[in-house]
Amino acid sequence: MIIKSPGHLKFTVITFTLAMLGLLGGCLGLTVSFDSQTSDSMSQAPEKSPLLENDTATPAPQLQQVEPKTIRISERTLEKNKFGNLRISNKTYQPIRLALLLRHSPSSPSGKKGIIPAHWDFAPQEGSQGGLILSLPEGSLKLEKGDILVAFAQDGSRRYWGPYIVGETSAPLWDPKTGEWQLTLVP
Known part of the structure; x- marks a missing residue:
């Protein structure tokens, strides 16, 4: 194959690289999918969420975990x-x-x-x-x-x-x- 210009060389290298990635992805079971519907949620500004008017913090209840006091003798003992x-x-x-x-x-x-x-x-x-x-x-x-x-x-x-x-x-x-x-x- 005779390559006449540097543009053809870049195109050949890119095509070869993509083909090899496609083969590798196919062997590994990788798939690529595109969403057919365009999502407008990205283009819309997020809605403002209502803020809490009360800034006082309420302390969280403290839980104490009580473990039963049992004596276990291991099998190795x-x-x-x-x-x-x-x-x-x-x-x-x-x-x-x-x-x-x-x-x-x-x-x-x-x-x-x-x-x-x-x-x-x-x-x-x-x-x-x-x-x-x-x-x-x-x-x-x-x-x-x-x-x-x-x-x-x-x-x-x-x-x-x-x-x-x-x-x-x-x-x-x-x-x-x-x-x-x-x-x-x-x-």
């Missing part, structure tokens, strides 16, 4: 005192390993100082009906808030569950009837 066994159900079709990292705290009610991380292996569907209560070689296992659980498949599928922080994440669940933490692994 209640879970802080939950201390119990761990019942696990493997409802998957994979062999899994459950690893546990116990919280090491001097104020821990269980006195679990110096216990190294532990793990348990489960066959597919092991404990899927009623669950299995876990224990340590030294004796029973009692979970408390802050203990960390993670499970992973041992079949090479790279599937894992967790990490679960006892008392902070959605699992394991506390069963107040039995006084146990329950962890159910599902596919």
Whole structure:
């Protein structure tokens, strides 16, 4: 295309720009509409509104909001005192390993100082009906808030569950009837 004058160049640039804006607006779903009726309200002067003759200000009534004095104990406060066994159900079709990292705290009610991380292996569907209560070689296992659980498949599928922080994440669940933490692994 041969452009002969600068006027044609400006026209071509403007046309091209408008066409590109139109395409972009069409792709984004933008629409432009024009009102067919002309509004005379803009050309007319606004009407004078009547002014209030009384310039005295009346004080607004002051409202006091009274809140009921109730003491609410949050669920996290209640879970802080939950201390119990761990019942696990493997409802998957994979062999899994459950690893546990116990919280090491001097104020821990269980006195679990110096216990190294532990793990348990489960066959597919092991404990899927009623669950299995876990224990340590030294004796029973009692979970408390802050203990960390993670499970992973041992079949090479790279599937894992967790990490679960006892008392902070959605699992394991506390069963107040039995006084146990329950962890159910599902596919």
